[in-house]
Amino acid sequence: MREFTKYVHGKEILGEKFTRSLSVPIYQTAIFTFSSAEEGASIIAKEKEGYFYTRLGNPTIRAFEEKMAFLEEGEDACAFASGMAAISAVIFALIKTGDEILASYPIYGCTYTLFTSILPNFGVKVEWLPARNFTEELKRKISKKTKLVFIETPTNPTVEVIDIKESSEIAHRYGAKVVVDNTFATTFNQKPLKLNADISLHSATKYISGHGDTLGGIVIGDKETIKNLKENLIRNFGGVLSPFNAWLLLRGLKTMALRMSKHNENGLKVAQFLENHPKVKKVSYPGLSSHPQYEIAKKQMSGFSSMIAFELKGGREAGRKLMNNIKLCVCAVSLGDTATLIEHPASMTHFSYSKEDLEKSGISEGLVRMSVGIEDAEDIIEDLEQALAKI
Ligand code: LCS
16 A cells, blocks of 8 residues: 555555444444443453443544554554643653653643653653754763653754654663654654654644644554553543544544645745745745755655744744734644644743743744645735735
8 A cells, every 4th residue: 555545544445344334433432331241341351352431442542543553654552632641641651750851842832841840740850952953962961861762853833853763773772762742744754663763642633633623642652552551541541532533533534645745735835935035034944955954854754744933034023913914824823734824932832931941942032833734825825925015
């Protein structure tokens, strides 16, 4: 199977095994019944295969997990209610008191809060290394105490790129595991496990859903880690995906290859337009040869997705004017939607950052983040042109 076919069918050609329904049914139930007390006991004891309670397994959720493991070329996958449920579960599955995490910055605002405000309460130390020269810093800072290297690439919101393969080589020498937040790049453009990372995870809320209508999270990795996530973290922390949301995500996957091709194409066109606009000071998009990590991006990504960070010459005030004058693009947080979304990281997605950390991370008051949609690129560009003319 080639890539587009995989997104349509998954590992097994469409046609559900009981009724041959083309679409995976939504098993909208919390409970599955037993035909006898003996059967119940053997399903719960895992002697017999079967479902009994949706927090501990559901066929619609399982279909989503199996398709994601197949597409991202991992052994197995575990779905969660949101991207943050996935991230926190991975951390609590792999880390214990006294351990140290090395994490890249900038990073999504709630991951930052989890790492800076919550993990220290459990005696876990997080050290931050800049994405812009991550592997050099990693070589300097890593030690036997490091249990986990957590990287987000491209980074939210600055769209910087980290070398996954080199980071994994360094981390593995010290016995540390590497977790990659692959949300911005997507499965279609980047396969962290093939680059030797141990775990890849996503906010499925974004490009996987693609339609801005559900939250979800997914973790892909080795069988043992996924088993631990299911049997300990999902089971006892309870951040399970709902069957209906699993179905929406399965539906999103069917068109994901098609959508991502258009996102990739539009991302590049809009980034090129912005780079040549006189009112724009700086553009960060991994598909532009001016991007500081363009060579790394070319090596590890098959497409560059559609997240762009840019700074206007007029700073915060110019950004405010831009966002208040767009007519087709939408002013909103989140990303990976069919529609083009624009937001202001310092006051929105990264509001929880301290002033110092905003500065250190290059999230200036004038930084604008854009998730380019799948409209006609010319329409997006015309809208930006008219809004920029008002600055
Ligand atoms: N990882 C990344 C890279 C993200 O961008 C987000 C959400 C998450 C994890 C968390 O996923 P969730 O729990 O929301 O499914 N990013 C958002 C953003 O940039 N704007 O709104 C949400």
